[in-house]
Amino acid sequence: MGLAAITVSCGAGSANVPAADASASSSASPLSQRAASATPTAPAHGPLSSALPAEKVRDAFAGLQATLNDSCTPGNCAYFLGRVYDELHRMDRAMKADPKGPGHFPEPIALIAKLDTEFGGDHAFGSLKKHQTLMIGTRDKINLWMQGHPDDYR
Structure with missing residues (x-):
C-alpha cells in the first residue's frame, strides 16, 4: 500500500480521504461515526x-x-x-x-x-x-x- 496524502480540516472536522478509503468509512458503525463527528470538549476532571x-x-x-x-x-x-x-x-x-x-x-x-x-x-x-x-x-x-x-x- 502506498502513501496517500490526507488533509485534515480542523474547522469542520472533515478529512479529505482517498476514494478507496471513503467507502470503508461509510461502513463504520453509527457510534464510531458519531464519535468521529463529535465536538471535543475538555473533561470535567483530569489533566485540564x-x-x-x-x-x-x-x-x-x-x-x-x-x-x-x-x-x-x-x-x-x-x-x-x-x-x-x-x-x-x-x-x-x-x-x-x-x-x-x-x-x-x-x-x-x-x-x-x-x-x-x-x-x-x-x-x-x-x-x-x-x-x-x-x-x-x-x-x-x-x-x-x-x-x-x-x-x-x-
Whole structure:
C-alpha cells in the first residue's frame, strides 16, 4: 500500500480521504461515526482540571443528592455504585477547594478519608460492591451533615 496524502480540516472536522478509503468509512458503525463527528470538549476532571475553576460545593452536593433515590439493582449496580463513589469524591474536591477552606467541612472530609482508607486505592466494581454499605452510609451521613449547613448549598 502506498502513501496517500490526507488533509485534515480542523474547522469542520472533515478529512479529505482517498476514494478507496471513503467507502470503508461509510461502513463504520453509527457510534464510531458519531464519535468521529463529535465536538471535543475538555473533561470535567483530569489533566485540564487544574486550569478549570473549582466547582461549588452546592453543585457537587446536588450531584450527590441525585443518587439518593437510586439503588443497586441488577441492571445498574455497577453504574450506581460508581456514580456514588464519583459524587462523593466530587464533593471532597469541592469542599477542599471552597473559599471557606477544608476546615469548614471537617466531618464530610473525614468520612470520605475513612472510606478511602477502607478502599485502599481499589475502586473497581468488586471493591465498590464489597464496601457498598459503608459507601452508602457515608453518602447518607454527608447528606445529613449538609442539611444542617444550608448556607453551604443554597
